[in-house]
Amino acid sequence: MSTGSTEYSATGRHAAEEPVDYMTDSREIADGEAAPGCRKRDPIVVADNVTRAFGGMNAVDVEHLEIPRHKITALIGPNGAGKTTLFNLLTGFDTPNSGSWTFEGRSLQGVSSYKVARMGMVRTFQLTKVMGKLTVMENMRLGATQQPGERLSRALFKGIWGSREKEITEQADRLLEKFKLDAKKDDYAASLSGGQRKLLEMARALMVKPKLVMLDEPMAGVNPALTQSLLDHIKNLKAEGMTVLFVEHDMHMVRHIADWVVVMAEGKVVAEGPPGEVMKNPAVIDAYLGAHHDVDLGDAQGIKELEAELEADDESIAGTEDAGILSKIKEEEAP
């Protein structure tokens, strides 16, 4: 086992710092050279030798990974790279075969998922999970913490939990307004569209007042008109002092909002760094696109160039009827 976790006692290093504006904080994220598994100046999550095998296949085999505090970190990689599995392992929804990992210096080994959430590490799911037969408002209230009425012994008497309920409702109202769901608050969550459910799930996670928000494909299935507002919401989380870790396939979004990008392939961390640099990294282009690597994935110009190049390629489906967005090309071209 590595001793990394003890060296990075988060509180010790963090407490000495002056208050900073997290939006404009331009200090180096990495402690030294950006490389897979590199040390961070101020990590919130540190994972060591985390492995998880399904049958004979190693779904996750992460030697060392640190998530920088107060930053937006993107976790990218092709399908089956182990991104969601790593999410499940970090949040206690799955148990790794080996390894140790800490959140703010506290070990999370063997800690159950609900306790992880209470510590301030809250996740959303790739397949959105809303409570369909509860109203949007009830969904939101469910996320709140410190409601004494959630204890059976106090639930009978409204006098005990009524005042906290009012505070929770106000908090939920504010968030719903931000997420443009306030008109829907008395509707059943099942009546929301896919994109609205993504928004509700994110808003509900924020009711917990987390320190680290982990979003599993927040843009999947979201209408492009909503994308921009979702991006703004995620950026705002950083402004409010939260740390964000998200899984995403949309390179535009990654480039747009991420401060740091971690690339996984076949369960391993293959590259790390600021988005601009990582997307030029041959290992990343290889993992995502196979042979056609001399493009910048986060940039519309680069994608156009790639499409033009693929059109000239006889083996490519680009330019034919089947050709669509990059993801389609990616599936065909990946080795």
Add this chain to the structure above:
Amino acid sequence: MNFLDILGGALGEMLSPTTAAYALAALGLAVHFGYSGLLNFGQAGFMAVGAYAFAVSTLQWHVPFIVGLLIAVVCAVIFAFILGIPTLRLRADYLAIVTIAAAEILRYIVTTNKLTPLTGSANGLAAFEGGFFDLNPFPPGTYPLGMSNRDFFVRVVGWVVVALACLVVWLLMRSPWGRVLKGIREDENAVRSLGKNVYAYKMQALVIGGVLGALAGMVFTLPRGAVQPANYGTELTFFLYTCLLLGGMATILGPVIGAMIFWAVLSLTQGILYGLIESGTVTFINTVQAGQLRYILVGVALMLLMIFRPQGVLGNKKELAFA
């Protein structure tokens, strides 16, 4: 055939202690299945636990009524823990398998001949209700619907218990605690990701519903003055589910209304069928067959309800729109 008698019989059946017991047990199922999504197919087992724990402790140790009642409740809590500890971490269907098996195991245990001195085997136990009727404050005489003071006392107690249980369940379900339960019913992983101890909530719900089942077992058995294993078969659980679905799953008064409808339909069909047979209008079945036919008609009624009003009598149609 006298329709007034038939209607009077149905009305009497709606208020009978058996109906109160069904309402109470179905309310327990509403806590389990309707609000928490726990698929308990062993509610008859919880009723048996309540009835036998009370009867055995009264007959063996001659405990006063209130102590017998407490023993019954404690036994139901223990039974809920035995069922819940191994299964509540697993998917819902495992609880269904374990509860239906446990209820049958319990019924076979009390039927065992070796335990005859304790449980009375297939004949069951009798003459344990004295302590309860000693508490009767009503003087002998004639009460409404031609009841004796004993009948009246049993009905008053039974329905007061149902009313109190409804009140407690209503208070619980409108609280944040109830909200967490409903969230668990919808998606327990989502609730877990928000920092709630799903396992503890499910256990609490299982215990509360189980205690209601045990109380129902006592309400069921006290007016009979006898407890017999044959009464607590699997079909009892399915009748309770029928009541629950008739009334509306995630409602407070639904199980109560459902139990009343269930027994009223049974009583009405019996009255009408027997009347038709006795008057010679119907000749192709006898009264014994008619007794079985009633349950077929209850099944048909449930099917019609599921087709035309799937949310039950009191259920919220909107909740089903997205199912």
